[in-house]
Amino acid sequence: QVRLVESGGGSVQAGGSLQLSCLASGYTTNNRCTMAWFRRAPGKEREGVAGFHRDGSATYADSVTGRFTISGDNANNTLYLQMNVLEPEATGIYYCAARHACSEDSLSVGSYAHWGQGTQVTVSA
Numbered sequence: 001q002v003r004l005v006e007s008g009g010g011s012v013q014a015g016g017s018l019q020l021s022c023l024a025s026g027y028t029t030n031n032r033c034t035m036a037w038f039r040r041a042p043g044k045e046r047e048g049v050a051g052f053h054r055d056g057s058a059t060y061a062d063s064v065t066g067r068f069t070i071s072g073d074n075a076n077n078t079l080y081l082q083m084n085v086l087e088p089e090a091t092g093i094y095y096c097a098a099r100h101a102c103s104e105d106s107l108s109v110g111s112y113a114h115w116g117q118g119t120q121v122t123v124s125a
Helices: none
Strands: 003-007 010-013 018-025 034-040 046-053 058-060 068-073 078-083 092-099 119-124
Touching: 003 092, 018 034, 018 092, 018 119, 034 068, 034 078, 046 068, 046 078, 058 068
Parallel strands: 010 119
Antiparallel strands: 003 018, 018 078, 034 046, 034 092, 046 058, 068 078, 092 119
């Protein structure tokens, strides 16, 4: 059974930084494809932020490219999201997700089978 637990959310002023972590269990080398971070801003649908692929490559939403960095530590089964130069528009609940199939768009909500409970990020102007 795959379990994902996020941490690292909090409140920060615009221009600041935060690092999110996602500890995964049950998501083994044999069945993994992509892990990703999604965000649900107030009043909006959940959207993809960044995906980390099993070959070590990454995919980013246009809105975060150049400011956010996704990375993974296989030894500790942890996914990270380093967020720099944060803007108020980044406010929302951030979710860690994992999937087994690699064929679909890596930032597609529907392609992920496993989700964490989320961690709140609040960026004030």
